[in-house]
Amino acid sequence: MTREGASLFIAPSLINRGWNEHTKHLMEPTPKTSRAKDFLHPQKKRTCLMKISVITINYNNNLGLKKTIESVKEQTAPNIEYIVIDGGSTDGSFETIQSNQEAIHYFTSEKDRGIYHAMNKGIAASSGDYIIFLNSGDNFLTPKSLQELSSPSLEKDIIYGNILINKVNKSKITKYPQHLSFIDIYTRSLPHPATLIKRSLFETVGLYDESKKIVSDWTFFIIAIFKKNASYEYRDVLVTSFDGHGVSADPKNKQLINNEKAETLYEHFPRIANDITDLLRLKKMEKTIKRNPLLYVLLRNYF
Incomplete structure (x- = not known):
């Protein structure tokens, strides 16, 4: 199978869900005020265990991707759906994904419009009751990480835990407050690799704003909690090892982060x-x- 012929893989269980239609929609420009419920798949009532969709975004980070995939494969939590969205990598990531197809329910390897477009594609492809983003380079700390975060039950819109942030020669455990104030969220976002988001919340809040380059996940959380009154629960468990060298940690992007946060503040909380x-x-x-x-x-x- 050639790279061109295998750039899009759909598990058989997804074919009947009209994924082609949703892929076509996501390849079109996404309006800033678009409503997610207009194109998210309708959720069926389930009597079985809650399904968790783990979504990995990757672009030319093959070594990090291998580590991430292995940590997902080791998870003991039942009923996991694993989705990998690759931006058309040329560093061997595609081959790594192919060699792990038995553990991946859906993957695509094609150019996208940026990380939030890729994350939105992952959401549209998912069928879980809850979603967690574990991007390439990040990994669950133990095989029981996801099970501990999701136990004893899943009810709230947002369930979040703690992360281990890794930088050069330095690691730091970051804990989050049980009760969130506006300033708590404004000054630091919830950690998406340690946060379960109820999938239906994207229908209420909307998908990630692709016009923002760095803080769209932060924007989602602050609107969800303080504008849409989303319920949340903190669980004091260490969930994920997080690669602390991303764009949001780069000092060069500090002004852009402040500008994007200010735009959200004055637009949604004037x-x-x-x-x-x-x-x-x-x-x-x-x-x-x-x-x-x-x-x-x-x-x-x-x-």
Whole structure:
């Protein structure tokens, strides 16, 4: 089978779900305000165990992809659907995907319009009750990671745990609060490789905004929780080892991240946008003051 002939693989169980129609739609420009329910597959009522769709996005990261696939194959959680969306890699990723077809329910290897377009394609191809994104280079920490995150039951719209962030010669466990404030989400997003999202929530909120380059997953969470009143639950389990060298961690992208967050804030939360901006400025000043012990003591005594 040649690369051209195998760029799109569909498991037999997906053929009857009209995937070709949805693929065609996703290859068209996605309006910023598009509603996901207009083209997501309708969900059937299930009496069996909840199905979890694990979605991996990859582009020319074959070594990372191998690690990610192996960690998914090791999971003990029942009823997992595994989906791999590759952006037309030329580094051997395609061959790695082909050699693991027994563990992959659906994959595609073709050019896309960016990571959020690829993530939206993964959502459209999925049939699980819940979705979790584990992109190439990330891996579940143990074979029981997904089972622990999803136990004892799945009910809330969003269920999130903790991650281990890996950088050069440095690893750090990042924990998240049980109760989320607007500032909690604004200053740092929930960790998508340690977060289960109810698939139907994408019908309520919409798919990822492809006009944003870096913070569309953050935008989804802040709109879901604070505008659409999505339910959520924190589970104090360490789920994923996360590659901390992505675009969001690059200092060169800091201004773009701030600009995209500000766009979301003023578009979706205009009544509190100025207050949030002022509060963030004050918090930044507070951090600066605390770095200077003498100044901190003087100002604390003054006020």
